[in-house]
Amino acid sequence: MSISHAPPAHQSDIPAISKDEESPLDLQPLVPASARRARVPRWLRRTTGPVLLLLLWQLLSATGVLPSDVLASPGRIAEVGRELVADGSLPSAMATSLRRVAAGLLFGTVVGTGLALVSGLFRIGEDLVDAPLQMLRTVPFVGLIPLFIIWFGIGETPKTAIITLGVTFPLYLNVYAGIRGVDAQLIEAGESLGLSRWGLVRHVVLPGALPGALTGLRYSLGIAWLALVFAEQVNADSGIGFLMVQARDFLRTDVIVVCLIVYAFLGLLADFIVRSLERLLLQWRPTFTGR
Amino acid sequence: MATDVHRPVSRFAVHVEGLTRSFDGRAVIDALDLDVRPGEFVALLGRSGCGKSTLLRVLAGLDREIEGTVLVPRRKAVAFQAPRLMPWKRVWRNVLLGLPGKPERAVAEQALDEVGLGHRSQAWPKTLSGGEAQRASLARALVREPDLLLLDEPFGALDALTRIKAQRLVGEVWQRRGCAVLLVTHDVEEAVLLADRVLVMDGGVIAHEQTVDLDRPRDIADPRFAELRASLLERLGVDTAAESPGIESPAAESPAVKASAA
Numbered sequence: 001m002s003i004s005h006a007p008p009a010h011q012s013d014i015p016a017i018s019k020d021e022e023s024p025l026d027l028q029p030l031v032p033a034s035a036r037r038a039r040v041p042r043w044l045r046r047t048t049g050p051v052l053l054l055l056l057w058q059l060l061s062a063t064g065v066l067p068s069d070v071l072a073s074p075g076r077i078a079e080v081g082r083e084l085v086a087d088g089s090l091p092s093a094m095a096t097s098l099r100r101v102a103a104g105l106l107f108g109t110v111v112g113t114g115l116a117l118v119s120g121l122f123r124i125g126e127d128l129v130d131a132p133l134q135m136l137r138t139v140p141f142v143g144l145i146p147l148f149i150i151w152f153g154i155g156e157t158p159k160t161a162i163i164t165l166g167v168t169f170p171l172y173l174n175v176y177a178g179i180r181g182v183d184a185q186l187i188e189a190g191e192s193l194g195l196s197r198w199g200l201v202r203h204v205v206l207p208g209a210l211p212g213a214l215t216g217l218r219y220s221l222g223i224a225w226l227a228l229v230f231a232e233q234v235n236a237d238s239g240i241g242f243l244m245v246q247a248r249d250f251l252r253t254d255v256i257v258v259c260l261i262v263y264a265f266l267g268l269l270a271d272f273i274v275r276s277l278e279r280l281l282l283q284w285r286p287t288f289t290g291r
Numbered sequence: 292m293a294t295d296v297h298r299p300v301s302r303f304a305v306h307v308e309g310l311t312r313s314f315d316g317r318a319v320i321d322a323l324d325l326d327v328r329p330g331e332f333v334a335l336l337g338r339s340g341c342g343k344s345t346l347l348r349v350l351a352g353l354d355r356e357i358e359g360t361v362l363v364p365r366r367k368a369v370a371f372q373a374p375r376l377m378p379w380k381r382v383w384r385n386v387l388l389g390l391p392g393k394p395e396r397a398v399a400e401q402a403l404d405e406v407g408l409g410h411r412s413q414a415w416p417k418t419l420s421g422g423e424a425q426r427a428s429l430a431r432a433l434v435r436e437p438d439l440l441l442l443d444e445p446f447g448a449l450d451a452l453t454r455i456k457a458q459r460l461v462g463e464v465w466q467r468r469g470c471a472v473l474l475v476t477h478d479v480e481e482a483v484l485l486a487d488r489v490l491v492m493d494g495g496v497i498a499h500e501q502t503v504d505l506d507r508p509r510d511i512a513d514p515r516f517a518e519l520r521a522s523l524l525e526r527l528g529v530d531t532a533a534e535s536p537g538i539e540s541p542a543a544e545s546p547a548v549k550a551s552a553a
């Protein structure tokens with residue numbers, strides 16, 4: 001309270017800093033971010049690692065340290081890749097595999113998100129749905145392949161089913177956690193604004209759960225590829241996995257590597273899609289974005 | 292504004308009788324009685340943690356873990372102590388959120404203009420300053436045209452000038468709309484400036500009540516204003532003798548009072 005009433009005499013209480021014994025302060029210049037920004041563009045920095053790895057690999061192959069029957073050289077692989085594309089076997093295999101992943105992802109997303117909504121939004125849903133799902137989650141879904149083959153035969157169904165299963169759980173867990181992680185204060189604010197139950201879900205709960213849902217989608221995409229490889233290698237007559245099994249029988253490491261690279265690129269593409277989605281849908285988020 | 296003819300028109304905008312709210316066995320609100328007339332402007336003072344926000348939440352219908360009678364109008368609007376804007380909605384969408392029908396963006400923009408935020412209507416909440424967010428939250432409450440307006444320290448993060456503007460705005464909306472207002476504040480001067488009645492909450496009840504029958508618009512240089520302010524400060528346990536010069540010339544001393552009340 002004495003702030004504005006302090007008589008001038010009080011000011012002498014403050015220890016005076018005498019001018020003549022100026023202690024040398026160690027001042028630091030604060031460099032503006034624009035000056036500190038890397039001169040190398042981001043995409044170039046990101047590609048350096050893989051390119052270096054590729055060069056090392058080529059070097060090892062050329063010097064004979066890495067025999068071609070263990071692992072073909074990058075040059076050879078590029079050549080085989082071109083051949084596989086030219087004779088149409090790789091594009092058609094990719095199309096088949098992509099179709100399977102898309103179908104599995106679609107079903108898995110619907111099931112996983114649906115169940116998460118039920119158990120996230122309603123306590124009764126949580127009691128009924130969450131426990132069994134937490135139980136099933138620990139069963140390795142790959143172990144279900146034999147069962148699925150018995151149930152669904154050897155057509156497309158067991159493959160789609162296995163991917164669906166793999167996709168469902170990470171989505172369920174993350175969407176559920178996202179819903180339950182929505183700030184109760186915002187729910188309260190929404191209520192006070194007169195939002196209906198559905199309005200609350202639409203305007204508060206779902207947008208709030210979106211970061212979690214996208215994390216779930218990221219995991220799901222990874223698992224979808226994994227499930228695809230398993231499903232296509234156990235029994236298939238088409239798809240990238242089948243191409244690999246065939247190559248194994250003929251000891252063609254080059255074809256196997258081409259297929260692996262295709263998987264890697266598809267994974268990269270999926271990651272890119274999720275990243276773009278995040279940039280688009282989560283631009284409101286006041287979070288740490290890295291330095 | 293269709294009046295509901297099927298229900299008896301109450302003499303009160305808020306009627307609270309024997310309200311008790313406990314947290315883990317500790318009664319924060321303890322058999323509290325409170326009546327607010329329709330169109331009355333009531334300010335609520337009280338020490339930090341005495342239960343003002345809790346009372347407001349109860350009146351807003353957000354807290355039902357209560358005992359006692361609470362009657363409030365159906366149309367209520369709240370501006371919370373923290374802005375509580377939906378971070379995933381742009382400012383203007385936040386203002387319109389929950390309004391019935393499909394209101395035009397212009398409605399939000401007008402409300403935002405009133406609080407001096409018209410130019411930020413397209414912004415994300417994360418880019419607002421503390422005071423801007425608070426004003427957006429205020430606009431969101433005002434645009435609802437309620438019968439009861441509940442304001443929890445809505446001017447806390449505002450600078451002196453913006454605060455005066457916002458106070459004036461709330462005063463205008465109150466007079467135009469004729470709604471009852473319950474304003475929680477730590478600023479005694481603000482309470483005396485705006486309210487018909489100032490309540491002091493302590494020990495879980497309304498411990499003191501002071502009717503302010505000064506003519507509007509009020510002049511803080513009025514000696515009766517200073518008198519009221521001093522007596523309220525005394526009720527709040529502030530030693531007014533220590534700042535006796537403040538009672539003679541309140542206008543000059545107002546920063547000190549704010550500093551002490553805050």
Ligand SMILES: Nc1ncnc2c1ncn2[C@@H]1O[C@H](COP(=O)(O)OP(=O)(O)OP(=O)(O)O)[C@@H](O)[C@H]1O
Pocket residue numbers: 314315319337338339340341342343344345346372
């Ligand atoms: N959810 C809760 N659980 C337990 N205690 C709570 C809860 N909410 C509030 N309280 C307690 O109730 C008391 C009153 O809180 P309230 O928020 O109403 O205070 P206030 O008068 O608004 O204070 P301020 O002026 O600091 O905002 C405080 O002691 C607080 O710790």
Ligand SMILES: [Mg+2]
Pocket residue numbers: 343344345372443
């Ligand atoms: Mg409070």
